[in-house]
Amino acid sequence: MPHPVPSLWAATAVPAPETPPLRGANRADVAIIGAGFTGLSAALKLAEGGAEVTVVDSHAPGFGASGRNGGQVIPGLKYDPDTLDRLYGEATTDFAGRTAETTFGLIEKHAIACEPMRKGWIQASLKTSHLPTLEGRMRQWQARGAPVEMLDAAQMAARTGSQSFAGGWLDGRAGSLHPLSYARGLAQAAIAAGAKIYGDSEASALKRSPEGWTISLASGASLEARxxxxxxxxxxxxxxxxLKATVIPANSIQVATVPLPEALLAEILPERMVVSDSRRITNYFRIGPGGRLMMGGRGSFSEPEAPADYRRIIAAMHRFFPQTRELALDYFWAGRVAMTRDHLPHIHQPFENLTMALGYNGRGVALASALGQAIGAHLLDRTSPLPLKLTEIDPMPVHGLHPIYASAMISYYRLRDALES
Ligand SMILES: Cc1cc2nc3c(=O)[nH]c(=O)nc-3n(C[C@H](O)[C@H](O)[C@H](O)COP(=O)(O)OP(=O)(O)OC[C@H]3O[C@@H](n4cnc5c(N)ncnc54)[C@H](O)[C@@H]3O)c2cc1C
Incomplete structure (x- = not known):
């Protein structure tokens, strides 16, 4: 089935595995709702451990953010390691530092064809005043043995091909992949390990049953699971x-140019690192399939439709890379990230046999992959610890108004970013 969003990823991904709709009454040890990195990685771990796993998705594996993102595989959480140690303990920091390694390890173990490259991620700063914060972050990871370094303005220009940056730090643990091919490859690996995955299978109700849980599908099919x-x-x-009110769904949008001419390919990100900037409302960029420059950033809260809805990130691309001003854009697309109040993902277990994980705040390629594995391991063997503390489902007050107050916050952050530039 073609991916419904006409992105650069959809145009270049490996074929999707067969995931027919679930029909009739079914049962499994573990039922998973959502076939993104979280659900698929958990399914793979559980199936490898011998559990009977069934995954259902409203659309298909990789339909959500997992098949639409920037493919930047970045370790860490939004908080710096010393803060993580203090708030959650060293095991959480260690988990966060290893998420990229876990992701690349999964790809290697299951020979997933998703163009993995481990060339590093640069967090770039437009302003010298942000550099001490970045240096502090870099030093904290360095103290924990990570291959990281600071880059000055000249090094940033050489590594990115842009004159815009005052400096940055390079994280050698990070890299890139083709996210839709990775999602499909994870699904294929889970199926090969014995998991069943069904597309076009929207869960419409989740109810307790004597056996555990009954999931009713919009189609009338059902699934019983422990x-x-x-x-x-x-x-x-x-x-x-x-649950919905614990996160704010925000659009992240991306564009991709026509294939870059050879001269620009040698100049822009010549070592194929991936980059995001350190402002409150971040832009991120990389070279994608076919040698195209991809630029992403925060969109509006309504689904973007017209090319005009992408004007901010196009303007950012032209600011960072004036040499691309004349290049046409071939792809425009968007997907939903889940923002939380504390900028951290959350695991909830309202019942011992019901686990929920969400809220990656736009940084879930490595994190969701690693968290899915950890959740799978935990359900196979309860002595295997979860890497994050469980939290209560804590809805945001007046969540229904989120497009209004979140848009206001974004405008405020954009203004502060602009005033600082
Ligand atoms: C444009 C964009 C760029 C991004 N760039 C990066 C990046 O470069 N690096 C990075 O680390 N992170 C990035 N992210 C974030 C990252 O993609 C996500 O954090 C991650 O993919 C989340 O995975 P997930 O499995 O939790 O959710 P998703 O991939 O969103 O999957 C959720 C799935 O649940 C299904 N579903 C929902 N409700 C139901 C239901 N009732 N029944 C059945 N199925 C249901 C949906 O169809 C969907 O497939 C980006 C996100 C976007 C949108």
Missing amino acids: EAIVATNGYTGPLWPK
């Missing part, structure tokens, strides 16, 4: 009371 995992992130609907 354990259930909800992995719906920015696409979370009304399946479980108040």
